[in-house]
Structure formats: C-alpha cells, structure tokens
Amino acid sequence: MIDFQDRVAVVTGAGGGLGRSHALLLASRGAAVVVNDFGGTVSGEGSSTEPAHRVVEEITAAAGVAVAEGSSVATPEGGEAIVGKALDEFGRVDILVNNAGILRDRSFGKLDWPDLDAVLDVHLKGAFYVTRPAFLHMKEQGYGRIVLTSSGSGVLGNFGQSNYGAAKMGLVGLMNVLKLEGAKYNINVNAIAPIAHTRMTSELLGPLAEKLRPEQVSPVVAYLCSEECELSGELWSVGGGKVARMFIGLAEGYFKDGEEGPPTIEEVAANLEAIRSEDGYGVPASSQEELGKLGQKLAG
Numbered sequence: 001m002i003d004f005q006d007r008v009a010v011v012t013g014a015g016g017g018l019g020r021s022h023a024l025l026l027a028s029r030g031a032a033v034v035v036n037d038f039g040g041t042v043s044g045e046g047s048s049t050e051p052a053h054r055v056v057e058e059i060t061a062a063a064g065v066a067v068a069e070g071s072s073v074a075t076p077e078g079g080e081a082i083v084g085k086a087l088d089e090f091g092r093v094d095i096l097v098n099n100a101g102i103l104r105d106r107s108f109g110k111l112d113w114p115d116l117d118a119v120l121d122v123h124l125k126g127a128f129y130v131t132r133p134a135f136l137h138m139k140e141q142g143y144g145r146i147v148l149t150s151s152g153s154g155v156l157g158n159f160g161q162s163n164y165g166a167a168k169m170g171l172v173g174l175m176n177v178l179k180l181e182g183a184k185y186n187i188n189v190n191a192i193a194p195i196a197h198t199r200m201t202s203e204l205l206g207p208l209a210e211k212l213r214p215e216q217v218s219p220v221v222a223y224l225c226s227e228e229c230e231l232s233g234e235l236w237s238v239g240g241g242k243v244a245r246m247f248i249g250l251a252e253g254y255f256k257d258g259e260e261g262p263p264t265i266e267e268v269a270a271n272l273e274a275i276r277s278e279d280g281y282g283v284p285a286s287s288q289e290e291l292g293k294l295g296q297k298l299a300g
C-alpha cells in the first residue's frame, strides 16, 4: 500500500473541485496537507478563506492532519506564504500539487487584456510563484514530487480559451525544464490534463458529467506524488477512469543533406507527406537529445 506517512503536501486551489479531492486522498493516506484556496468565483473574483477551512474540517473530522491557507497563488508573496505555511506548521514540503485555476473564456478577437493577465497570473505565473520556494526547499532536502495541472484545452486546443490554453501549455514547458533541473535532487515533476465534473466544467460536460468525478483523478495525482513514482516529465490525460500518457513526439520527417543546399520552397511543398508523417516518431527527453539526433543525421 502506498502511503504518505511523514510527508508534507501543499495542494493549491484545494477548497473545492479537484484540489479538495486530492487533499482528502493525500491526507487519508497519512500526508499532512496545506489546503490552499483563495476562495473566489470561477472567474477569480472575490476571495474567502471559508472553502479552505471547510476542507480542513473534513480532513480533521476523518482523523487527518491539515491546515488552511488563503493566499492567492498569483503573486510571488502568495507563493512564499503558501510554502511558508507548510514549513512553519510541519517543517518541510515533500509534495506540491499546483491545481488552483480560473477561467476567463473569450474568443481571441474579443479577449480583454485583463482577462489574459488574470489567467496567466493564476495558472502559469502562479505555478512559478508556488513552485520555486517549494523547489528550493526540495533541492536542499534531496526529495520532492511536483504535479502541475495542465489541460487538453492547451495541449490539444479548445475554442474560446486562448488565454487558458496558452497558460496550460506553458505549464508543460515549465515541467519539461524542471524535470531536467530537478533530476539530480530526486525532484520529479509531472503533469496531468484532467477531465472532471466540477464547478468549472458544470456546464460543459453534459450527460457525461456524473461519470467524471474528481475522485477518479486524485489517485493518479497521488501516485505521481508518491516516493514509488520514479517518473518525471510525463503528462497524463486523466478522467472517468482512463489514464493515458500524452506526449510531444518528434517524427522521422524529411531530410536533405545541407551540402546539397537548403531545401527549396518547392521541395518543402513537394515533401509535405514526409514532413507531416507520424512515422518513426520518438519522444526526445530534452532539446539536447533532439540536437543530438540531428547531429547524427548531419554526420551521415
């Protein structure tokens, strides 16, 4: 049985929805949990510490250990305060689940800049602000597990969510770099693209809603947060009982030896099939690996 005894977890946006479910599960398996939530509306207006306190009550009622924290992830000070709460109350941070999120959907032409800023601040910059203080602490202790919450809206695209989609795909970029920077300190960084019925998706899922419970996502997050999980840099689609890796692959493509001159515009047009083919793809572990593969081709 996988447990989190003596582990300290921070879950952001844990006052409801997916975050609440992650916090309850981690606490039920022994983690001491910082339940962070700013407590605003789906679009990020207003604030209240009530949702975080309610979840802490649920955890303590079930004999778990948790404290509430009401800062916004969207500022550097908020990030420091959230991680500081874990250090002050429990003396360490082993697990960070970046989950807090808001929506400000608009088609691209109608997107107001404040709606771009708000969404980037919470999802993308918020992950930086909370992760860095946690990462520095994890580096010192030589152990850490970080989960980022991405979304199919960014990885695959969704109409009307340019701000949200860009922020969510930005998290994949953050993961790809942190998996490299964290490797020698035993800090693993993975991401999920969840699908679940919460207040955020209450109008989007239609009749599927009741089959898409947050509780079906949390065990996957908990696994990624466990000592047993040695994976890093993976993005998993999780929802309704399905768990599957999503990845960016690099295919074999078209190659013209540089000594013959650069490909002409017409050669690009004539070789679309090879350029676009998914044949022979791999999933390079870093951009260095991509460069290495190109180097091999260039060396003949």
Ligand code: NAI
Residues within 6 Å of the ligand: 012, 013, 014, 015, 016, 017, 018, 019, 036, 037, 038, 039, 040, 041, 042, 044, 051, 071, 072, 073, 074, 099, 100, 101, 102, 122, 126, 149, 150, 151, 152, 193, 194, 195, 196, 197, 198, 199, 200, 201
């Ligand atoms: P939710 O609205 O129930 O939960 C988000 C939580 O984040 C709320 O409790 C909210 O108060 C909190 N929050 C918002 N701004 C915050 C801030 N600045 N600082 C701290 N807390 C803040 O929605 P849900 O669905 O549980 O979302 C959780 C995460 O999963 C989000 O990042 C969301 O984008 C992501 N996600 C959810 C999907 C779904 O199907 N439900 C699909 C893809 C991604």
